Amino acid sequence: MDAIDQTNNTAENDIPSPEEMLSRLQSIDVQTFNMNEIANELKGNQIWxxxxxxxxxxxxxxxxxxLGSFMFDRPIVSFLLAAGLLFWISKMFENQERHYKIAARHEVIRRIAEIEGEFGLIPHFKSFLPxxxxxxxxxxxKGQxxxxxxxxxxxxxxxxKLEPEQFKRIWYLTYPETDPEYVPSLDNQER
Known part of the structure; x- marks a missing residue:
């Protein structure tokens, strides 16, 4: 019986208060999700x-x-060769840019996962989202x-737009054990 009570107390302690959830929400800086800035940070010295x-x-x-005009008297051919060479080089740079964008996206996903944590954040505010x-x-x-x-x-x-009092009211309805005014009923204590 003591093991069941201990498990219930541990589960109750893992549930944060609505104030904690609201402060977690307000502490999020959305600029940390700017993929262009992150990609530039990842480029570092190669941004030039x-x-x-x-x-x-x-x-x-x-x-x-x-050079091709003066040396070979073929300006159109030299222009096309130079354009082809630049196109090939630009494709290499484009692949490198794509690599940085993908790495930046993975970094943003990692930051979101860190913010959400085990308990989650945004799913608990679903009642207030369109x-x-x-x-x-x-x-x-699902962790995606x-x-x-x-x-x-x-x-x-x-x-x-969130009204904290409404959130607290819904939070206490969802997790009544976190409500300071909550008194467990006798039925719940016997179980």
Whole structure:
């Protein structure tokens, strides 16, 4: 009997208070989910490649075209060869950019998973979200964090529009054991 009481007390202690949930929600900085900034951070010292791509490409194209014109008297052929070379090089840079964007997306997913934690956050606010966020909170419950844009929108909506007293009332209805005014009935104690 003591083991069952201990298990129930442990489960009750794992459930945060509504104030904790509200403070967790308000502490989220949605700027930490900006994938462009994260991709630039991941690039680090290689960001100069993105900045110089257009000027260097234009210079190479003009240089090879002029060089081919003067050396071989074939400006169109030299232009096409230079353009082909630049196209091939740009595809390599594009693949590298795609790699950084994918890494940034994985980093944002990791940050969302860290915020949600074991107990979750946004799924507990589902009563205050419009129906269009249903897929978001359902996937968050399953541990799938790929709805990044909707997550940011839902956090901003809840941070700006949520009425804390209504949330607390629904929280205490859902988790009555966290209510300071909760008195367990005799039926529950006998079990």
């Amino acid at each position: 490649v993105s900045i110089l791509t257009i000027p260097v490409s234009a210079s190479v194209l003009v240089g090879f075209t002029l 129906n269009k966020y249903r897929h978001l909170w359902q996937s968050l419950r 964090y790929h709805y990044i844009e909707q997550y940011v929108q839902a956090v901003l909506l809840l941070q700006n």
